[in-house]
Amino acid sequence: MESGFPSRDTYLRHFNPRGFLEKYYNFGSRHSVENQILRHLLTNLFKIFFPGGAEGDQVDIGSGPNIYQLLSVCLDFTQAHQGKSTMQELEKWLKKEPGTFDQSPMVTYVCDLEGNRVKGLGKEGKLRQVVTQVMKHDVTQSQALSGVPLSPADCLLSTLCLQAASLDLLACHAALRSLRSLLKPGGFLVLGDALKSSYNTVFEQRFSIFSLAPEAVEAATKEAGYTIEQFEVISQSYSSTTSDNEGLFSLVGQKPGRSE
Numbered sequence: 001m002e003s004g005f006p007s008r009d010t011y012l013r014h015f016n017p018r019g020f021l022e023k024y025y026n027f028g029s030r031h032s033v034e035n036q037i038l039r040h041l042l043t044n045l046f047k048i049f050f051p052g053g054a055e056g057d058q059v060d061i062g063s064g065p066n067i068y069q070l071l072s073v074c075l076d077f078t079q080a081h082q083g084k085s086t087m088q089e090l091e092k093w094l095k096k097e098p099g100t101f102d103q104s105p106m107v108t109y110v111c112d113l114e115g116n117r118v119k120g121l122g123k124e125g126k127l128r129q130v131v132t133q134v135m136k137h138d139v140t141q142s143q144a145l146s147g148v149p150l151s152p153a154d155c156l157l158s159t160l161c162l163q164a165a166s167l168d169l170l171a172c173h174a175a176l177r178s179l180r181s182l183l184k185p186g187g188f189l190v191l192g193d194a195l196k197s198s199y200n201t202v203f204e205q206r207f208s209i210f211s212l213a214p215e216a217v218e219a220a221t222k223e224a225g226y227t228i229e230q231f232e233v234i235s236q237s238y239s240s241t242t243s244d245n246e247g248l249f250s251l252v253g254q255k256p257g258r259s260e
């Protein structure tokens with residue numbers, strides 16, 4: 001059922017972290033669209049961060065209950081943050097609580113990409129050590145982490161969040177500007193999201209979303225004060241029951257200035 005543009009509360013109310021992991025991140029049927037996209041995301045983050053990518057403190061924006069986006073950076077980075085509704089699922093994984101969703105197939109995939117320099121359980125252990133904080137945030141606010149004392153980060157990472165969080169292009173611009181204030185001069189912004197979707201399905205509920213064209217992503221990033229270091233588009237799309245996107249993009253931007 002089409003529900004128009006959702007408010008953030010509506011979106012989060014429908015967002016079931018466990019169901020989300022099971023649908024998109026189970027690495028089950030080898031040829032599913034979800035697996036192809038997941039493999040692309042993991043490989044792309046590996047190429048961006050490994051080896052010798054950006055170093056220092058990382059803030060992961062809109063993590064959801066996931067850890068996959070931190071796997072290639074977890075040797076160097078220290079922080080992850082996300083919205084409250086899904087924090088519990090991630091915290092369960094971090095604390096190794098019984099019944100936690102099994103993220104090990106993604107861990108193994110990334111370890112293989114890295115030549116098994118560190119193996120599965122070792123990588124999971126390291127990631128559990130370096131995720132130092134899980135906190136609430138809202139990219140629609142000018143102070144996305146308002147009230148949280150946090151030093152500017154060396155790298156901000158955000159996958160599949162910007163479009164979910166923004167009602168329109170203006171909101172997307174504002175979110176990018178808000179994120180910029182969390183970065184050190186010289187720090188990197190790493191983004192990935194779907195392109196040109198008009199709807200998204202969150203657990204049986206279909207929501208309208210604003211369509212993000214590649215040119216608009218680049219223009220919004222530059223307008224928000226970043227230089228664009230890398231911008232790639234692939235044609236892979238989700239199944240039509242999930243979204244009508246036309247491909248996905250990944251972007252590496254940089255906040256001008258020198259890092260201390």
Ligand SMILES: C[S@@+](CC[C@H](N)C(=O)[O-])C[C@H]1O[C@@H](n2cnc3c(N)ncnc32)[C@H](O)[C@@H]1O
Pocket residue numbers: 008011012061062063064065066069082083086137138139140158159160161162164165
């Ligand atoms: C589709 S999930 C993506 C999760 C994960 N980053 C990934 O790559 O699978 C969208 C995420 O955006 C987050 N989100 C939605 N609105 C937000 C907002 N205003 N500020 C920050 N995060 C938001 C949700 O909590 C959810 O975790």
